[in-house]
Amino acid sequence: MSIAIALVIVIAIIAGVSTFLLAGKGDEDYRSNAGRNTKNLSLIYLVVMILSFVAVGVYIKWFA
Numbered sequence: 001m002s003i004a005i006a007l008v009i010v011i012a013i014i015a016g017v018s019t020f021l022l023a024g025k026g027d028e029d030y031r032s033n034a035g036r037n038t039k040n041l042s043l044i045y046l047v048v049m050i051l052s053f054v055a056v057g058v059y060i061k062w063f064a
Contacts, residue, residue: 001064005056012049019045 023038 001060008052008056012045012052016042016045 019041020038023034023041
């Protein structure tokens with residue numbers, strides 16, 4: 001189980017870093033709104049990570 005939790009954390013970190021590395025690239029409209037887009041994507045990642053940890057906790061509590 002610890003391997004699965006470690007994989008979730010590693011994937012989340014890679015996704016977050018990739019988002020910040022790619023935030024300034026793309027078309028001109030994206031560049032002009034990069035700050036807002038990065039903030040929105042970071043918020044989405046945060047919510048997904050929290051929900052993932054809750055799901056893992058529920059699984060461990062009731063199914064493991």
